[in-house]
Amino acid sequence: MNLDELVKKVRAVSTDPALQGVADQLVAWKDSSATADDLAATLERYIGNVWIGSKQDHDRVYAFWSAFRQSAISVIRSMTMNERIYWFSLVERFDSLQSDADRQALYRKLHAGGA
Template sequence: MFEALSIKMNFDEYIKEVDKFSDDEVVARLRKHLAEWKQDDTNVIKLADSIEHFFGNSWIGSEKIHNHLYRLWLHFKTEAITGIGGMTINERLYRFGLFERFDSVQTEAAQKVIYAKVCV
């Protein structure tokens, strides 16, 4: 159940990993927060802050699950958020699972919101 994932996982892969443990009420709240981020207008920096806050102020029932999900989060954060400056827009959209949202926008203003979300 704790198989190693690629360190270069994208946001959707991280959500799928969180899903495996969402029978824990706290993990289910984390899962909901992750999914809501994809639809809101906050950027990746605020995402990182909110997830760090979540892990620092929530108690997942199993320390093993907490450590597993936090370790994967740290890998994702390091690769995708800390390293975002060296990515193209397409890499950013892929890493954060935002291609579908980007493709569905109807206005330039909505497009700009997604650019801001991935710090372009």
């Protein structure tokens, strides 16, 4: 499951504002300068500190997040750039890059250094 698929799964669990906030955090990350590691820290902190009305909903969302974190963030440094772009749903952003500086910023975001 890539990042966009994760967002859809989280949004489908419940209309609980806290859970919708989890999805909003994921979407906002895509347009920020935060790295994949920053995303992991932010989501862990957010899910751990926000009141989610249902333990079952919390557990489902945390299971989705944990699966994504394990399959994408934990192994990001062993992925090709194309894999990183796919897993983090950044194909459109990559395709619209206008400058080398923009490209370098995306590489840093995805822990590819100046690749």
